[in-house]
Amino acid sequence: MKVSLFVTCLSDNIYPKVTEAMARLLARLGVEVSFPPGQTCCGQPAYNSGYWKQARESALTLLDAFEDSDFVISPSGSCTGMIHHYSKLFENEPEQLERTARLQSKSYEFTQFLVNVLGVTDLGAVFPRKVTYHPSCHGSRILGVKEEPMRLMKDVRGLELVPLPFAEDCCGFGGTFAVKMADISGAMVTEKAAHVLETEAEVLVGLDMACLMNIAGNLRFRGEKVRVMHLAELLYEGVKGA
Amino acid sequence: MSGPVKGGATVKARAELALNDEFLRKAVRFTTERLRNGKKKASEEHGNWEEWRERGRQIRLHTIAHLDYYLNLFVNNARANGVHVHFAETAEEAVKLTLDIAKHSGARSVVKSKSMVTEELHLNHALDSIGVEAIETDLGEYIIQLAGEMPSHIVIPAIHKNRYQIAELLSKEAGYELPPDTTALAGFVRKKLREKFLEADIGMTGCNFAIAETGSMVLFENEGNARMVSTVPKTQVTLMGMERIIPSWSDLEVMATLLPRSATGQKLTMYMSGITGPRRSGDADGPEEMHIIIVDNGRSLQLGDPEFQELLNCIRCGACLNACPVYRHIGGHAYGSTYSGPIGAVLTPSLNKNIAEWDDIANASSLCGACYEACPVKIPLHDMLVYLRRRKVESGHGNKLESIGMQGFASVMGSAKRMSGIVKLGKLGQKLVAKDGEIRLKLGPLKGWNTYRVTPSLPKEAFRDQWPTLESELRNELREMKPDMLERMKQVAERQKQGGGGGHHG
Numbered sequence: 001m002k003v004s005l006f007v008t009c010l011s012d013n014i015y016p017k018v019t020e021a022m023a024r025l026l027a028r029l030g031v032e033v034s035f036p037p038g039q040t041c042c043g044q045p046a047y048n049s050g051y052w053k054q055a056r057e058s059a060l061t062l063l064d065a066f067e068d069s070d071f072v073i074s075p076s077g078s079c080t081g082m083i084h085h086y087s088k089l090f091e092n093e094p095e096q097l098e099r100t101a102r103l104q105s106k107s108y109e110f111t112q113f114l115v116n117v118l119g120v121t122d123l124g125a126v127f128p129r130k131v132t133y134h135p136s137c138h139g140s141r142i143l144g145v146k147e148e149p150m151r152l153m154k155d156v157r158g159l160e161l162v163p164l165p166f167a168e169d170c171c172g173f174g175g176t177f178a179v180k181m182a183d184i185s186g187a188m189v190t191e192k193a194a195h196v197l198e199t200e201a202e203v204l205v206g207l208d209m210a211c212l213m214n215i216a217g218n219l220r221f222r223g224e225k226v227r228v229m230h231l232a233e234l235l236y237e238g239v240k241g242a
Numbered sequence: 243m244s245g246p247v248k249g250g251a252t253v254k255a256r257a258e259l260a261l262n263d264e265f266l267r268k269a270v271r272f273t274t275e276r277l278r279n280g281k282k283k284a285s286e287e288h289g290n291w292e293e294w295r296e297r298g299r300q301i302r303l304h305t306i307a308h309l310d311y312y313l314n315l316f317v318n319n320a321r322a323n324g325v326h327v328h329f330a331e332t333a334e335e336a337v338k339l340t341l342d343i344a345k346h347s348g349a350r351s352v353v354k355s356k357s358m359v360t361e362e363l364h365l366n367h368a369l370d371s372i373g374v375e376a377i378e379t380d381l382g383e384y385i386i387q388l389a390g391e392m393p394s395h396i397v398i399p400a401i402h403k404n405r406y407q408i409a410e411l412l413s414k415e416a417g418y419e420l421p422p423d424t425t426a427l428a429g430f431v432r433k434k435l436r437e438k439f440l441e442a443d444i445g446m447t448g449c450n451f452a453i454a455e456t457g458s459m460v461l462f463e464n465e466g467n468a469r470m471v472s473t474v475p476k477t478q479v480t481l482m483g484m485e486r487i488i489p490s491w492s493d494l495e496v497m498a499t500l501l502p503r504s505a506t507g508q509k510l511t512m513y514m515s516g517i518t519g520p521r522r523s524g525d526a527d528g529p530e531e532m533h534i535i536i537v538d539n540g541r542s543l544q545l546g547d548p549e550f551q552e553l554l555n556c557i558r559c560g561a562c563l564n565a566c567p568v569y570r571h572i573g574g575h576a577y578g579s580t581y582s583g584p585i586g587a588v589l590t591p592s593l594n595k596n597i598a599e600w601d602d603i604a605n606a607s608s609l610c611g612a613c614y615e616a617c618p619v620k621i622p623l624h625d626m627l628v629y630l631r632r633r634k635v636e637s638g639h640g641n642k643l644e645s646i647g648m649q650g651f652a653s654v655m656g657s658a659k660r661m662s663g664i665v666k667l668g669k670l671g672q673k674l675v676a677k678d679g680e681i682r683l684k685l686g687p688l689k690g691w692n693t694y695r696v697t698p699s700l701p702k703e704a705f706r707d708q709w710p711t712l713e714s715e716l717r718n719e720l721r722e723m724k725p726d727m728l729e730r731m732k733q734v735a736e737r738q739k740q741g742g743g744g745g746h747h748g
């Protein structure tokens with residue numbers, strides 16, 4: 001069975017450590033992964049802005065790259081969620097529609113794959129820190145990833161999970177929204193970061209680097225030291241030291 | 243739509259006003275939180291919320307799919323009940339019909355219960371222009387009428403005002419100082435309005451649901467004013483959007499479960515009135531004459547449009563506003579129209595021919611989907627916002643700079659080679675501005691972002707550059723898979739191939 005990494009353009013170019021952690025965790029579980037190099041971006045920035053022709057060009061790189069994969073695993077609920085919009089994106093291209101359906105059925109966000117496909121929640125990780133969790137909107141609302149990260153964190157030794165107030169409120173990223181409506185987005189991320197600080201957690205964890213880049217960016221801007229990590233990084237750090 | 247739009251021509255300009263108004267933001271946060279929590283509790287207590295949401299959606303889908311049939315049925319039954327039914331294709335027609343009724347009955351004053359359609363038509367101004375006094379009798383509507391503003395929330399019109407501001411406004415009206423105490427303020431308004439009710443020639447209402455099988459209309463409210471409006475004056479005029487129909491009273495049971503819970507978290511509003519025609523001999527009260535004006539004003543544009551028809555399913559509960567993190571920060575007036583929040587951001591451009599020429603309103607969303615999750619009839623507003631943006635681009639109204647940028651995006655992301663090339667250029671470029679892994683420059687495209695954040699700089703190597711090394715390391719780290727895990731994987735892969743999907747949701 002061919003398990004492929006869908007690195008996402010953000011993790012590929014800015015946060016390579018996240019996908020690396022994901023790959024190393026999978027190797028420890030016995031999953032051999034491949035990295036089809038033709039992939040670029042899911043096309044979401046163009047899709048959400050209304051430039052669907054341009055989005056299709058980007059999306060095609062994924063359809064091609066993962067053609068013969070059995071499982072496609074990404075560190076982002078938002079990018080995997082975008083694949084589910086492909087049926088709309090390619091609605092007038094019947095030959096792509098079929099490939100689209102195939103890609104959708106085999107695509108998973110990282111925690112979905114661990115919990116729902118492999119059936120593991122305990123990776124043997126130890127992480128004795130106070131942690132709070134931000135559920136990213138697309139992962140939780142489009143893909144329905146809600147329980148999976150909770151179960152994984154529950155099985156980490158020493159991890160103290162403090163609930164984030166207004167956790168389900170968007171962090172204000174929204175792709176080009178953060179640029180086009182900079183002040184509204186700024187107000188949203190400022191409030192989100194304030195809620196993170198309220199928890200007095202040492203670590204903020206999440207499943208989507210775009211949102212985490214946004215929140216971390218505001219925390220650093222304020223000079224705050226809260227550590228911001230993807231759950232894959234946390235888990236890998238936790239098994240490495242265990 | 244011409245309405246008094248406060249503070250600027252663009253959503254950005256209006257949002258900025260709101261963002262700098264701490265009173266407004268605090269008031270909006272306070273009430274939306276209360277409503278949101280109320281809804282959450284009520285839907286959890288209901289126990290079967292998701293199933294009822296789906297039932298509500300099905301009723302609305304069915305009704306709108308057969309709207310001509312049910313409208314006809316409603317109109318025939320209402321006429322048989324003695325109601326004068328009128329149709330208005332445009333806002334102008336609706337206003338003219340209303341004014342004609344007022345003139346014909348020699349009316350000098352109108353009392354109104356809360357109605358978003360009359361706000362959409364700016365009826366108060368029109369009545370005023372022919373010398374008819376229109377008084378809002380819903381507390382929130384009365385407050386914004388005094389303030390000369392538009393509603394900033396479809397259920398709580400004065401949500402943006404705190405009680406001190408309200409006390410100030412009402413004190414001016416009273417001519418003496420009123421305490422900033424909700425009960426005292428409501429008491430003052432009630433007394434003041436009592437006289438108005440007795441004087442009024444026309445009672446004007448909106449309509450939450452119109453029941454086709456009996457030609458009745460149903461009003462939900464908490465203050466009892468709608469009941470007064472529809473019983474005291476001699477003539478009643480009801481304005482309703484053409485999509486307010488539901489087939490039967492048994493459908494109302496589902497809607498009556500969804501609407502109050504979604505709107506305020508109540509199991510039922512304090513009053514629910516069903517009105518079937520004017521006063522009959524033997525009735526204790528009720529109007530002698532009754533009119534219903536059914537308003538299109540852009541609604542039929544959504545009929546038959548697969549991307550937007552579901553908009554007509556909306557029951558105007560306001561839950562999407564209360565859930566929206568953008569609305570939370572900018573309130574309703576920033577949307578610049580009668581309808582605000584996520585539903586307003588979609589409805590306003592849609593009523594105006596589905597092209598988002600109407601300002602940048604469809605861009606004022608992070609597409610987080612909280613609206614969809616909150617909506618009792620599951621309208622995919624977050625998808626519709628994207629369709630609006632696409633229609634704007636496809637009609638050639640896209641932002642020029644953005645179009646160029648998106649061409650660039652397609653060319654870069656259309657090939658992994660070109661993407662890598664650009665990233666390498668970026669690494670060279672950032673040498674000038676990055677420090678300690680961060681970029682703080684507030685210039686060009688980074689200005690908006692870096693006003694509130696710092697930007698991470700690009701790492702030395704992208705994932706794809708590390709892959710050859712990582713791949714060989716992974717080969718060494720690879721452990722043997724547990725047999726049960728392998729078995730699960732095989733089963734899921736098999737299911738995927740049969741088109742059963744990958745068991746994504748556990």
Ligand code: SF4
Nearest residue numbers: 556557559560562617
């Ligand atoms: S779109 Fe849905 S949540 Fe928003 S007002 Fe309409 S029915 Fe309520």
